[in-house]
Amino acid sequence: MLIFEQSHRGRGANAQFPADNDDISSLPAGALRSSKPNLPEVSEMQVVRHFTRLSQKNFSIDTHFYPLGSCTMKYNPRACNTLASLPEFTGRHPLGPSLHGQGFLSCMYELQGMLKDVTGMQAVSLSPAAGAQGEFAGVAMIKAYHDDRNDTARSEILVPDAAHGTNPASAVMCGYKVKEIPTGKNGDVDIEALKEAVGPQTAGIMLTNPSTLGVFDRKIKEIAGIVHDAGGLLYYDGANLNAILGKVRPGDMGFDVIHMNLHKTFSTPHGGGGPGAGPVGVSKRLKPYLPVPIVGKKEGQYVLLDENDYPQSIGRMSAFAGNAGVLLRAYIYARMLGREGMPRVAEFATLNANYLLKRLMDVGYTAAYPERRATHEFILTLKKQAKELNVTAMDVAKRLLDYDFHAPTTYFPLLIPECLLIEPTETEAKETLDDFVETMAVILKEAEADSSLLKGAPYTLPVKRLDDVKAVKQLDVVWKRAEG
Amino acid sequence: MPFIPHSEHDISRMLSTIGVDTIDDLFDEIPDNLRCGELEQIPTGMNEMEVSRLLRDKAAQDGLPLCFLGAGAYEHHIPAAVWEITTRGEFYSAYTPYQAEASQGTLQLLYEYQSMMASLMGMDVSNASLYDGASALAEAVLMAVRANRKSKSRKILMPLSINPVYRSVTQAIVQNQNIELVDVPFDAATGQTDLTALEQYAGEDIAAIVIPQPNFFGVLENVDALTTWAIENKTLSIAVVNPMAMALLKPPGEWADSGVDIVCGEGQPLGVPLASGGPYFGFMCCKQQHVRQMPGRIIGRTTDLDGKEGFTLTLQAREQHIRRSKATSNICTNQGLLVTAATIYMSLLGPEGLKKVALNSHKNTQLLINRLTAINSVELAFASATFHECVITVEADAKQLIETLAEKSHILAGFDVSVSYPELGNALLVCATETRTEKDIEQFANVLNSYLNS
Numbered sequence: 001m002l003i004f005e006q007s008h009r010g011r012g013a014n015a016q017f018p019a020d021n022d023d024i025s026s027l028p029a030g031a032l033r034s035s036k037p038n039l040p041e042v043s044e045m046q047v048v049r050h051f052t053r054l055s056q057k058n059f060s061i062d063t064h065f066y067p068l069g070s071c072t073m074k075y076n077p078r079a080c081n082t083l084a085s086l087p088e089f090t091g092r093h094p095l096g097p098s099l100h101g102q103g104f105l106s107c108m109y110e111l112q113g114m115l116k117d118v119t120g121m122q123a124v125s126l127s128p129a130a131g132a133q134g135e136f137a138g139v140a141m142i143k144a145y146h147d148d149r150n151d152t153a154r155s156e157i158l159v160p161d162a163a164h165g166t167n168p169a170s171a172v173m174c175g176y177k178v179k180e181i182p183t184g185k186n187g188d189v190d191i192e193a194l195k196e197a198v199g200p201q202t203a204g205i206m207l208t209n210p211s212t213l214g215v216f217d218r219k220i221k222e223i224a225g226i227v228h229d230a231g232g233l234l235y236y237d238g239a240n241l242n243a244i245l246g247k248v249r250p251g252d253m254g255f256d257v258i259h260m261n262l263h264k265t266f267s268t269p270h271g272g273g274g275p276g277a278g279p280v281g282v283s284k285r286l287k288p289y290l291p292v293p294i295v296g297k298k299e300g301q302y303v304l305l306d307e308n309d310y311p312q313s314i315g316r317m318s319a320f321a322g323n324a325g326v327l328l329r330a331y332i333y334a335r336m337l338g339r340e341g342m343p344r345v346a347e348f349a350t351l352n353a354n355y356l357l358k359r360l361m362d363v364g365y366t367a368a369y370p371e372r373r374a375t376h377e378f379i380l381t382l383k384k385q386a387k388e389l390n391v392t393a394m395d396v397a398k399r400l401l402d403y404d405f406h407a408p409t410t411y412f413p414l415l416i417p418e419c420l421l422i423e424p425t426e427t428e429a430k431e432t433l434d435d436f437v438e439t440m441a442v443i444l445k446e447a448e449a450d451s452s453l454l455k456g457a458p459y460t461l462p463v464k465r466l467d468d469v470k471a472v473k474q475l476d477v478v479w480k481r482a483e484g
Numbered sequence: 485m486p487f488i489p490h491s492e493h494d495i496s497r498m499l500s501t502i503g504v505d506t507i508d509d510l511f512d513e514i515p516d517n518l519r520c521g522e523l524e525q526i527p528t529g530m531n532e533m534e535v536s537r538l539l540r541d542k543a544a545q546d547g548l549p550l551c552f553l554g555a556g557a558y559e560h561h562i563p564a565a566v567w568e569i570t571t572r573g574e575f576y577s578a579y580t581p582y583q584a585e586a587s588q589g590t591l592q593l594l595y596e597y598q599s600m601m602a603s604l605m606g607m608d609v610s611n612a613s614l615y616d617g618a619s620a621l622a623e624a625v626l627m628a629v630r631a632n633r634k635s636k637s638r639k640i641l642m643p644l645s646i647n648p649v650y651r652s653v654t655q656a657i658v659q660n661q662n663i664e665l666v667d668v669p670f671d672a673a674t675g676q677t678d679l680t681a682l683e684q685y686a687g688e689d690i691a692a693i694v695i696p697q698p699n700f701f702g703v704l705e706n707v708d709a710l711t712t713w714a715i716e717n718k719t720l721s722i723a724v725v726n727p728m729a730m731a732l733l734k735p736p737g738e739w740a741d742s743g744v745d746i747v748c749g750e751g752q753p754l755g756v757p758l759a760s761g762g763p764y765f766g767f768m769c770c771k772q773q774h775v776r777q778m779p780g781r782i783i784g785r786t787t788d789l790d791g792k793e794g795f796t797l798t799l800q801a802r803e804q805h806i807r808r809s810k811a812t813s814n815i816c817t818n819q820g821l822l823v824t825a826a827t828i829y830m831s832l833l834g835p836e837g838l839k840k841v842a843l844n845s846h847k848n849t850q851l852l853i854n855r856l857t858a859i860n861s862v863e864l865a866f867a868s869a870t871f872h873e874c875v876i877t878v879e880a881d882a883k884q885l886i887e888t889l890a891e892k893s894h895i896l897a898g899f900d901v902s903v904s905y906p907e908l909g910n911a912l913l914v915c916a917t918e919t920r921t922e923k924d925i926e927q928f929a930n931v932l933n934s935y936l937n938s
Binding site: 002003004012013014015016017018019020021022023024026027028030031032033034035036037038039040041042044047048050051052053054055056057058059060061062063064066068071073074075076077079081082083085086087088089090091092093094095096097099100101102103104106107113114116117118120129130131132133135136140143164165166168169170171172173174175178215216218220221244246247248249252253261263267269270271272273274275276291314315316317318319320321322323324325326328332334335336337338339340341342344345347348350351352354355358359372373397398401406407409412426427428429430456458461462463464465466467468470471472474475476477478479480 | 485486488489490495498503504513514515520522524525526527528530531532535539540547548553556559561565567569571572573576577580586587589594595598599604606608615616617618647649652655656659660661662707708731732734735750757760761762763764781782783784785788790792793798799801803807809813814815816817818820821824830831832835837838840844847887890891894899
């Protein structure tokens with residue numbers, strides 16, 4: 001039942017209402033609202049019960065194993081939320097003087113330093129609000145760099161075919177054309193194709209390493225050489241940073257600019273679709289173009305540096321200083337991990353992924369790259385099952401929900417047929433992985449016995465499979481009060 | 485090991501299943517010369533007790549000054565239930581609802597949010613959020629350029645009365661797509677966008693005009709006249725509004741009767757704390773005819789295999805994960821958790837409560853204006869109706885004044901407008917929401933009076 005359907009005229013959560021006040025004489029009559037907005041009129045308890053019940057219809061990390069590949073669904077420590085919610089932090093106005101922000105700003109300054117160190121970059125701006133905005137900022141910096149050198153013929157960004165959809169979309173928002181680079185048989189970028197693709201028109205390349213195929217591109221230095229020799233720059237998509245945190249640094253691989261997804265690697269909450277935080281790190285030559293504000297130190301005080309300090313900046317990505325509360329949670333997480341905890345993230349994420357892959361292969365699943373070492377995630381392909389049993393990756397994903405496991409990422413990357421992209425993360429225990437394997441084995445047996453069982457899954461959730469075509473054709477995105 | 489559950493026994497059994505001796509062997513595909521050493525700039529780890537002490541000490545440094553500062557972020561009372569429920573793990577630690585059957589909670593909530601926001605704005609449809617108000621305006625500009633197929637100019641009329649940082653964010657985001665933002669001046673006496681200055685663009689090919697309500701100075705714009713201008717000149721209109729003000733003021737869907745094409749703005753006033761500027765959320769609504777040009781996630785109501793009602797992501801063919809380089813935007817992760825808070829907030833306040841918050845904010849600002857302008861040498865900058873903010877001029881250096889009041893009296897005296905508008909002289913943008921009491925306002929007036937006149 002929708003909250004609107006529980007509404008009764010004249011009811012309300014009155015404890016939340018400020019004093020009665022009907023004096024509107026200071027406002028021109030023509031500027032006033034005459035219609036009442038369609039907000040529910042319900043009691044406080046109704047609201048609490050309604051939204052608590054809604055929450056119970058969700059799978060989440062706190063309730064379920066959530067092996068959603070490329071999303072790094074790991075435990076979000078509760079301390080990060082509790083401490084970031086201290087009243088002085090939540091109550092701080094973004095435009096308040098830095099005098100009333102030394103505590104908060106010192107956290108941000110230290111976070112910049114830690115992110116620089118763990119990525120091997122020369123400077124960091126925390127301001128992009130999410131990965132895609134970090135990508136936009138990164139590509140905009142590449143463009144600003146070339147433009148400043150009057151190297152304006154560079155009109156193309158290279159993107160591997162396995163890349164996240166945000167990569168080509170971000171490049172286009174910066175005014176670039178996108179050229180796709182194919183992947184070689186072993187999952188690495190096709191070097192010959194890359195050599196053919198680069199030229200005086202190349203502004204840069206956007207890479208994820210480990211790639212979305214769940215493998216580390218071994219020829220990364222060679223790729224960096226080819227692109228740099230052509231005059232292009234290298235962009236690192238930090239979506240998979242969890243795989244190499246504290247082990248390998250993008251700066252050492254030759255990247256010029258990177259973004260990090262703090263809601264992945266630094267364990268800030270995914271929140272049902274955000275907020276994220278997508279700080280960018282750069283090599284020395286791109287530092288002047290960083291988005292502002294950046295936290296600096298002047299005369300012993302932490303301050304926000306702006307366009308006056310960075311006159312060549314690509315500008316601002318949001319009204320204030322990015323998703324500050326998310327950054328604060330990431331800072332707390334980073335302090336709890338410390339220098340010794342960061343490589344452990346990569347190590348145990350990788351251990352869990354390789355263990356899970358091995359066991360899933362043992363029970364009859366096919367790896368997309370069986371000869372390669374898995375990184376923090378890996379891909380299964382159900383091509384064989386699709387052909388022989390008429391069971392798709394989506395069917396397996398939906399059946400998993402019945403067994404209380406969130407589904408892996410499905411049908412991404414697009415170049416692997418019938419794929420499941422599985423990322424267990426370092427925070428899952430061995431027995432959870434074992435349970436998952438046993439369930440996957442059961443599902444395979446079910447598929448062999450009667451594929452129609454999987455086609456109808458899930459059976460145990462609040463709804464069965466939804467009619468997506470109807471959702472588009474009979475578009476209903478806003479509730480309206482019934483007439484009369 | 486913090487947040488890693490493995491025992492030594494687990495590790496050895498897992499390694500033996502994989503068939504390697506050490507965890508390090510799992511990194512054998514990574515060339516040795518790429519491996520980094522110890523991270524020297526990162527301090528060693530802390531336990532929860534230690535990090536709690538550290539953060540409490542840092543928080544204490546910041547204090548909680550008395551706030552008369554707005555300028556795009558507003559201190560409103562947030563009911564306890566809002567964040568109690570929002571931070572339930574089932575909302576807090578879920579992700580984008582790709583698996584609809586396992587995400588009906590988030591999906592239904594987002595559908596309810598879209599319904600509330602569309603109604604508050606008087607518009608047909610709403611998306612499920614963008615990053616913040618400023619970047620939402622940038623997306624609205626890009627959307628308008630796509631949606632206005634008759635226009636070739638890529639020119640946007642942008643009033644100078646809009647929040648200057650919204651203008652610079654928009655510029656930063658659209659600058660590489662050959663879009664031109666054209667300044668429209670404001671009337672020095674009223675602080676409203678100068679309608680006569682628009683005349684020079686009559687008949688010209690303009691993709692869209694931006695209309696703020698209230699504008700950056702807190703002043704109510706002549707929104708009907710501006711929307712009428714857009715309709716008569718066959719240009720699209722983009723409203724940028726404070727959602728709290730819309731509980732009281734005519735919503736953009738009713739401006740000039742037929743309404744604007746796109747509405748966007750900052751959702752922070754609806755249950756989101758100030759928190760140093762984020763995370764907030766941007767909202768966007770539009771007319772039905774433009775829905776396929778809208779960026780961001782959209783949730784639709786549909787039915788399942790048994791005909792039962794359910795909710796799912798819809799119109800995904802606009803989005804980057806399907807359309808890649810041809811998507812309407814690169815946005816993926818948005819601000820779901822903040823929308824969760826806003827939906828709970830709007831449900832608690834309802835139409836009556838929200839209107840009362842807006843009215844009390846307005847009333848307190850009227851009181852603030854009365855008290856401050858009673859001070860010798862303090863004047864109102866504009867003779868216009870305002871919502872819950874206004875510009876005052878003072879005979880003192882505004883920057884110095886703000887710093888002194890913050891340091892000596894723990895009062896945030898407003899925003900120094902003269903940085904972006906030197907023509908206004910020493911001017912402060914001040915704000916009083918429903919959270920300020922008469923006593924608070926009295927205290928601010930007394931402190932300001934003694935600073936200026938002693």
